[in-house]
Amino acid sequence: MTLFVLNSTYQQVHFKYGLALCRFVPMRILLLFMSFMLLGFGALAQELKLKGTVKGEFNYMTTDHIGRLYLSKGQELFLYSPEGQLLYQFSDLSRGEIVHLDTRNPMKLLLFYPDYSQISFLDNTLSKTREYVDLNSLDLELAQLACASFDNGFWVYDPVSFRLVRFDQGLNVTNEVANINQLVGAEVNPIQIEEFDSWLYMNDPQNGIFVFDSFGTYSKLIPIPGASQMQVRANGLFLLIGNKIVKYDDLNLEPIEIDLPVEDFRSVRIEKNMLFILTKDGVQLYSLRK
Numbered sequence: 001m002t003l004f005v006l007n008s009t010y011q012q013v014h015f016k017y018g019l020a021l022c023r024f025v026p027m028r029i030l031l032l033f034m035s036f037m038l039l040g041f042g043a044l045a046q047e048l049k050l051k052g053t054v055k056g057e058f059n060y061m062t063t064d065h066i067g068r069l070y071l072s073k074g075q076e077l078f079l080y081s082p083e084g085q086l087l088y089q090f091s092d093l094s095r096g097e098i099v100h101l102d103t104r105n106p107m108k109l110l111l112f113y114p115d116y117s118q119i120s121f122l123d124n125t126l127s128k129t130r131e132y133v134d135l136n137s138l139d140l141e142l143a144q145l146a147c148a149s150f151d152n153g154f155w156v157y158d159p160v161s162f163r164l165v166r167f168d169q170g171l172n173v174t175n176e177v178a179n180i181n182q183l184v185g186a187e188v189n190p191i192q193i194e195e196f197d198s199w200l201y202m203n204d205p206q207n208g209i210f211v212f213d214s215f216g217t218y219s220k221l222i223p224i225p226g227a228s229q230m231q232v233r234a235n236g237l238f239l240l241i242g243n244k245i246v247k248y249d250d251l252n253l254e255p256i257e258i259d260l261p262v263e264d265f266r267s268v269r270i271e272k273n274m275l276f277i278l279t280k281d282g283v284q285l286y287s288l289r290k
Contacts (some may be wrong), residue, residue: 048261048275052084054283060267061283064103065233067272069283072098077111079126082272084285090126104148104195112146119146119154138171147193147200150214155200157193164193164200164216177216184210184218196232203230209237224248224255231269240268261286 060072067082076091077098095113102110108129109122117135122128135143135156145157152169164177180188188210192203195214202210209222209230222237229240236249243263248255260268260277267278275286 049287050284051274051287052285054080054084054285056282057280058278058282059097060099060101061269061276061278062101062103062267063269063271063276064106065271066106067274068103068106069276069285070101070103071278071283072101074098077101077126082274084283088126090122090128092120095120100146102146102148102154102194105152108148108152110146110148110154114144114146117141117143133171138165138167140165145190145193147195149195149200150198155193155195157190157202159189162188164202164212166216175216177212177218180210184221186221191228192230194230194232197234199232201230201232201237203227203239209239222248229267233270238270245270 054069054071056071056073058071058073062070064070068087069080069082069084071078071080074097075093075095076089078086079088080086095118096115098111099114100112102112104110107124109124109126111120111122112118113120117140119133119135120128121130135141140156140158142158142160143156144159147155149155149166153167153174155164155166157164161178162180164180165173166175168174177183186207188202188204189206190202190204190210194201198214199219200212200214200216202212204210205226205228207221207223208225209227211219211222213219224239224241224246226241227239227246231238236247239246239248243260243265245258245260245268246255247258262277262279262284265277265279269276270288273288275288277284277286
C-alpha cells in the first residue's frame with residue numbers, strides 16, 4: 001500500500017485551509033509536523049493485515065462507529081460483528097433493493113428506499129421500530145437522498161427543486177434549504193448526504209463536498225471533486241476517489257492519499273482501526289494495527 005501527499009488538483013485545498021497556519025507557525029515546526037503525519041500513515045500502511053473475510057455476493061456495504069458491518073443482497077439486510085460473525089438479518093420482499101442505510105445512530109438505523117420514496121427505521125437488532133415514512137405524503141415524491149439527523153430527525157434532498165428539508169421525529173419540517181444551486185453558486189448533482197457532529201455534508205462529485213451546519217446554513221465548499229463515496233468521522237473526512245482513499249481534515253496542510261490493497265472492489269469503509277473492502281466475492285476485513 002503506497003502513501004503520498006496529494007498535489008496538483010488538491011493544491012487549492014492546501015492554500016485555502018493551510019494559509020493561516022503557515023503564517024503563524026515556524027517552518028521548522030511545520031516540517032516536523034508533516035514528517036510526523038507521514039510517518040504515522042506510513043506505519044499504518046505497513047501494519048495493514050488481512051484478518052478475515054465474509055463470503056457472499058452483496059450489492060451494498062456500510063459500517064457504524066462501533067465497528068459493526070452491514071451488508072445487503074437485494075431486499076435482505078445482514079448485520080455482522082466487527083469479527084465478521086452474523087448477528088441479525090432483516091428482509092422486506094414488498095420493497096425494492098436495499099441501497100442505503102444510515103448508521104449515524106446504531107440504535108436507530110435509517111433505511112431509505114429511493115425507488116419507493118420511503119424511509120424505515122430499525123433498531124440495533126434490525127427490527128422495525130415504526131411504520132414506513134411515505135415521503136410522497138410529505139411532498140417529496142422524487143426524493144433522491146436521505147440521512148439521519150440529530151434528535152431522531154432526518155434530512156431529505158429533493159433534486160427537482162434543489163432543496164434540502166429536515167424533519168423531526170414527528171414528521172414536522174424544522175429546516176429547509178431552498179434553491180441550493182443559487183445558494184452555493186454552482187450547479188449541484190449530489191450523490192450522498194451525511195450529518196456528523198452538527199454538520200451536514202453533501203458529496204457532489206463534480207464540485208466537491210458542500211458543508212452546511214445542522215440547521216441548513218451554508219458554510220463552505222471543500223474543493224476535492226471526484227469522490228464516489230464519502231465517510232465522515234471524528235478524525236477526518238474519508239473520500240473514495242478511484243482506487244484510493246483520500247483523508248482530509250481542516251488541521252492538516254494537505255489531504256493525504258492511501259492506495260487500497262485491492263483493485264477490483266465495489267465499496268470501502270474505515271472503522272474502529274479496521275478497513276472493510278467489498279468485492280464481488282464478499283468483504284475483506286483488514287486490521288490497521290499489529
